[in-house]
Amino acid sequence: MAFLTEHDAIYKTKEDICAHVGDDYAEYKGAIVPPIFQNSLFLIPTEDNGAPSIGYNYTRVSNPTIEVAERKVAALEGADGALCFASGMGALTAAIMHFAGAGRHVVMIRSVYGVTRVFLTDFLEKRFGVAVNAVNGDSTDEILSRVRPETSLILLESPSSAVFKLQDLQAIADFARPRGIATVIDNSWATPLYQNPLAHGIDLVCHSASKYLGGHSDIIGGVAAGSRELIGKLSGTRFLLGANMDPHQAWLLSRGLRTLPVRLARHSQSALAVARFLEAHPRVRRVLYPALDSFPQRDLARRYLSGCSGLLSFVPDGAPEGIKKMISKCRYFQHGVSWGGFESLIVGISVGADEQSAAAGDSPANLVRLHVGLEDPDSLIADLDQALGWLDR
Numbered sequence: 001m002a003f004l005t006e007h008d009a010i011y012k013t014k015e016d017i018c019a020h021v022g023d024d025y026a027e028y029k030g031a032i033v034p035p036i037f038q039n040s041l042f043l044i045p046t047e048d049n050g051a052p053s054i055g056y057n058y059t060r061v062s063n064p065t066i067e068v069a070e071r072k073v074a075a076l077e078g079a080d081g082a083l084c085f086a087s088g089m090g091a092l093t094a095a096i097m098h099f100a101g102a103g104r105h106v107v108m109i110r111s112v113y114g115v116t117r118v119f120l121t122d123f124l125e126k127r128f129g130v131a132v133n134a135v136n137g138d139s140t141d142e143i144l145s146r147v148r149p150e151t152s153l154i155l156l157e158s159p160s161s162a163v164f165k166l167q168d169l170q171a172i173a174d175f176a177r178p179r180g181i182a183t184v185i186d187n188s189w190a191t192p193l194y195q196n197p198l199a200h201g202i203d204l205v206c207h208s209a210s211k212y213l214g215g216h217s218d219i220i221g222g223v224a225a226g227s228r229e230l231i232g233k234l235s236g237t238r239f240l241l242g243a244n245m246d247p248h249q250a251w252l253l254s255r256g257l258r259t260l261p262v263r264l265a266r267h268s269q270s271a272l273a274v275a276r277f278l279e280a281h282p283r284v285r286r287v288l289y290p291a292l293d294s295f296p297q298r299d300l301a302r303r304y305l306s307g308c309s310g311l312l313s314f315v316p317d318g319a320p321e322g323i324k325k326m327i328s329k330c331r332y333f334q335h336g337v338s339w340g341g342f343e344s345l346i347v348g349i350s351v352g353a354d355e356q357s358a359a360a361g362d363s364p365a366n367l368v369r370l371h372v373g374l375e376d377p378d379s380l381i382a383d384l385d386q387a388l389g390w391l392d393r
């Protein structure tokens, strides 16, 4: 757990935050990047009178290398503090368990990351007596209509990462906060560069740091950011669950964060070029990307997102077999799950029938998700162009 310090307060822009927040470790022999404290325990510091003083004691509680990454993400999210976790799921499950419990009720956006959904419905609901309602998520009225007296949590993901549904964060937070209902959002797609949910009244922001924050497809990690009070309490939950990040992962995360602004700008530009190419292609029925004028929730996207990252979906005009062929013929877009790294990826996505409306009634099996990486955008477009030619062959 780390909170922002006086040193961190100097840095105001996101570029400066990424570069310098948390970097007051020059006392360690002038190190320009943080040392990796790859140790499990620290000796208990003592006062002159022999009493133990506050300091590091065990890495499951806190660790100086991990705190560097925590301070960067806290500053980027406009939070008092942040906590790193072993994975995005570690952050999300700790946050959900912190607010949910037997006899309590959770309202969840149906299009949240599939594993989060399964955790709530198959694990907490079936085995631990937490009531869960899944809602479509593109209508605030629908979300709020499911709230009950025992609702303790509204779980959001905006935009979600397959059908890109957005929620009106301010309206939901304005409703939830006075009623004592917590709001938690998975902000992995937008990253703290393009959306800051705490500024709209959301209580806790979670990230899969395995995506853009790490940015090189070489770490699994998660982060949660929020108020001093909430991060303090959540740190107790992390201590119990043991889903803390390893110091070496945290070091790689800080390294990734330093270049986040330049990487994301490139992902964003290239994804828009790819999305526009696809939208104009005769063999593409629909493109889902919040930066496009055709995006169904474009007004909400303009209101909440200061940019769009590199993940988008499209519906090719072809049969499932042709789509599989098309995917297999891509050369730059490699066939793989996940996203947020330097590399371009393509994967067929299966979404539930209730999410089909977002894909305009198309068969869910026909949704294809692209992660637009840092390669030359012209190479990426040429790759898709040739691959789409395989739809009927």
Ligand SMILES: Cc1ncc(COP(=O)(O)O)c(C=O)c1O
Binding pocket: 087, 088, 089, 090, 113, 161, 186, 188, 189, 207, 208, 209, 210, 211, 220, 221, 222, 338
């Ligand atoms: C939107 C979203 N949230 C959370 C996660 C989980 O993150 P992790 O794989 O780091 O546990 C993922 C992973 O794919 C994701 O796509």
